Amino acid sequence: MPYVNVRITKDGVTTAQKRQIVEEITQTLVRVLGKRPEHTHIIIDEVEPENWGFAGMLTTEYRRRDEQEQRFASEELNDEVPAAKNPAN
Numbered sequence: 001m002p003y004v005n006v007r008i009t010k011d012g013v014t015t016a017q018k019r020q021i022v023e024e025i026t027q028t029l030v031r032v033l034g035k036r037p038e039h040t041h042i043i044i045d046e047v048e049p050e051n052w053g054f055a056g057m058l059t060t061e062y063r064r065r066d067e068q069e070q071r072f073a074s075e076e077l078n079d080e081v082p083a084a085k086n087p088a089n
Helices: 015-033 059-080
Strands: 003-009 041-047
Touching (some): 003 015
8 A cells, every 4th residue: 555745835736736746646656566546545745835944944045045046147147138229220
């Protein structure tokens, strides 16, 4: 009897997405291990982002830093691209 515990951050994952996770994990266990679907248990635990840490910081802090870095990189890229010339001039 396989038991699979999936932990994800609680970030607006839809019921349809959860259903797909359960279906695909079940199909994988059937295909790879020959397990029966009716004996397969899958639990999805949703964890608040502020209760999940990695890379030495909370997920909320990591994402905030990542967003700032992406914004900074985007601004640098925009500064490097010359303005398009107006063909009317």
